Amino acid sequence: MTNRVFNFPIDATIQAIGGRWKCAILCHLMEGPKRTGELLRLMQPLSSKVLTEQLKELLDDHLISREAFPGKVPKVVYRVTEHGRTLQPIIDAMCQWGALHAGHPVSAGVPEEVSEA
Numbered sequence: 850m851t852n853r854v855f856n857f858p859i860d861a862t863i864q865a866i867g868g869r870w871k872c873a874i875l876c877h878l879m880e881g882p883k884r885t886g887e888l889l890r891l892m893q894p895l896s897s898k899v900l901t902e903q904l905k906e907l908l909d910d911h912l913i914s915r916e917a918f919p920g921k922v923p924k925v926v927y928r929v930t931e932h933g934r935t936l937q938p939i940i941d942a943m944c945q946w947g948a949l950h951a952g953h954p955v956s957a958g959v960p961e962e963v964s965e966a
Contacts (some may be wrong), residue, residue, distance in 0.1 A: 862939065864908050870895055872905045872940055875929065877938060878913060882928040912936065 855861045866872050870892065877891050879885055888900060904927060907913040912933035918924040 865912060866936060868903065868906075870899065871907060872943060874900075874903055874907065875912065875933065875936060875940060875943070878927055878929045879934070879940070882926045884924065884926055888927070888929070907933070 853861070855864070866875065873892055874888065876887060877903070883891075885897070885900065889895060889897060889905075891962075892900070904913065904915070908915055911930055913927050914930050916926045916928070918926070
C-alpha cells in the first residue's frame, strides 16, 4: 500500500482486506502456512485465477509471504507476515459480527438479542 493516498484511515483497511476472498484467505493462513491447492480446496468455489489475483494483492500489500521450494514438483507455501497478523483483531471482530448477524436480513434492522445487550 505504499504511495497510496487515502481520504480516511478506514479506506486503507478496506483496500487491504476488501473483496470477496481476501479475509477468508487471511483467516486460513492465520491458522498456518498453506499451499495453493490447500487454499483452493478450503475455499470452493474459488477459481485458481481469482485465488492467484487475490494472493498477489495480499503479497503486494505485505500481508502474506510466498516461499517457493525447488524440486521436480515445485512447492509454493503462503503464510501471514507479521504485518498481516496486525489484522487479526479486525478479522476476529468481523467473524464475531457475522456470527451474531448471520441469518438476519440487513433491512430487518438490529436483531433483538443485540438491542437487548
